[in-house]
Amino acid sequence: MKYKTLSQVHTEAMNDHEYSAAFEAEEASELLRETLATWRKDAGLTSAQVAERMGIKAPTISRMEKNAARMSIQTLIRYARACGVNFKIQQV
Template sequence: MAKIKAISHEDVMKTLLDTPEAIAAFEEAKDEFALLEQLTAWRTQAGLTKADVAERMGVKPPAINRIENNVTKASWQTLKRYAAACGVELGITVRV
């Protein structure tokens, strides 16, 4: 049986993030994932199901699945409506 060598997360990151393009793609995906986590956290903290959010937004439940599965395709207005359905006010903060 072959031995399996564990690789640390740090070593994987060093190996994979070895170009400016790879680093930029990772940072972009990291932000997208953080937004997705935030959406689901709002819904969960409000004690709502996807169907509940859909009803509050006036859409069908598959629309919520599309938002949560591909948040980058959601418009700003859709994200604001989703947040409002969860009892959250969404805004933008600019850092310079």
């Protein structure tokens, strides 16, 4: 029996609409998680400092960074401002 590589399985699975939509959503979530952490680190801030600037508790920042896809737009904007970041949402 010939086995397929993970890459081959993934390529075939991407032809399935539900799989590809779920994969792309997870990719976007990961990018957002990485972006939040980058904003905070580039600003030289700890999660406690961002929390203080936002008026929330420090553990909340950790939860936000781990589960960024559930953030509201208003919370995302507050987080960005706490890190000194201006950003724009645009369709690509």
